[in-house]
Amino acid sequence: MRTLMAAAALSALIAGTGVAHAQSSAVEGRVDRLEREMRAVQRKVFPGGAGQTIEPQIVPETNTNIPGTPSGSAIADVTQRVAALENQVTSMTGQVEQDQYRLRQLEDAFNAYKRSTDARLKALEEGASSVGGSTPVIAPVDLGETRPTRPTRPPVEEVVAPKPTGTRAQQVAAVAKPSSGDPAEDGYTYGYRLWQAKLYPEARRELEGVVTKYPTHRRASFSQNLLGRAYLDAGAPSLAAVAFYENYKKNPNGERAPDSLYYLAQALTKLKKPAGEVCKVYTELDQLYGARLSAEMKAGVAEGRVAQKCK
Template structure:
């Protein structure tokens, strides 16, 4: 009888071993699979250098758990059952994390595409505005007698690029009014060995006398014929002011913006930003746009603003109700 009991106990022990071994093996397989999936997520979040950013939709490496697979394990309440439950929770969380990563990547691509479309539209609008302003660059000249009385300018300095006919010798009065042409002719034209400097000084004298279209001609000639001249930033700024004072705020905006964009370190770039805000006000643009220009001016050129300009900016902020 005793031998029979021993034999039964041994048989029961041997019968229980395969069940536990099978359960433990199943959990180990799931843990290995979970580790592999976690490595896949890490490759998506932290891709190796040179392998990311191909803008392709990433297919999920983690599929939902196959609920149809029967779970084999030890009896309820055992350590293996607790471990299985924890593995199930980790698998569920990992699957949700993969879905969130894919959504974020999709939204990021949408943002990139939207920004690229906005940039293309803005460039097209600026190109269209510049094309509209191009015909205004040639003025109507009706006073040949002024050119006849203009002395021939001396030779340029070494290294300077001088056109065949000096722009300073070009009649500056686009108006057909003879009286106005006489007043323009009365303004002294400088004649030195620096043609670019002569254009700038003559244009400035015309602007001071409120002959804005004539001043516009001189500044445009300087910008076109002497793009590397030391007065180029001032000429671009004064072109904008001539357009603004001459009742062309829409074209003045382009002149001021070009001076700031192309020559941000020019000696009159900060003034162009200030007068850009004034042109926006004249065009009744939203106050938010004006305030952004003031913000840019104070952020980029805090050390170049004179006390008078600081006071003008402060008044402009109050008028536009800037925060």
């Protein structure tokens, strides 16, 4: 009888040990899989590699001998903790994927904006590329007239326009329109009066009309130069630089070509271009038009060269 009871007890112990071993093996397999997934997540979060991985907060104790086999409650506790780790890894992986998706969306939106902006800037800056490279375009804004130090000579036949008052429409209406029978002459004179009244957008439209319709008229050089002045006085030096350079390039023998080179140097100065570029413009002005410059403009060139430390 005792022999039978001992055999039954031994069989039960062996069966219990087998179940515990099977459960322990299953847990170890899940832990190994979790470790592999955690390393993959760490590579996503810390692409730098070594030295940036997260060390586990729970480490096995050393030199600890645990006799016997783990009880059912201990295995259940480990299983629950492994399941919690699996949930955390899944959540972290999903979060990393969402962050990567948002980052791709931001990059795509920025690239689209950059392409659109570059295309618009290139179209507006092609005229100034030979002066000093690509110049950022500043939208014309009526900030009030900021008269340059050395103003160009007004036409001898010009009558100073009275300062307008009232609404914008009333101010424009207060500027008298000339009627000499020469549309190019009248267009330039009217644009000049609008510029004097600080009605810069209206002045630019009138002056652009003269340049477009009468490119061979002597007032085309005057109008293109004054167009640059209108941009410069309105706080748009980049557009002013384009206008001045086009007047000099397309009509170098025009009466206002020297003036345009002079004001081109001032526009580049306002744009904070390198001193070498500004000095190059002053040198070209002296070499090509030195004999045609008035005493006042020569003094202005000398002052500009000193300010830019030209050699």
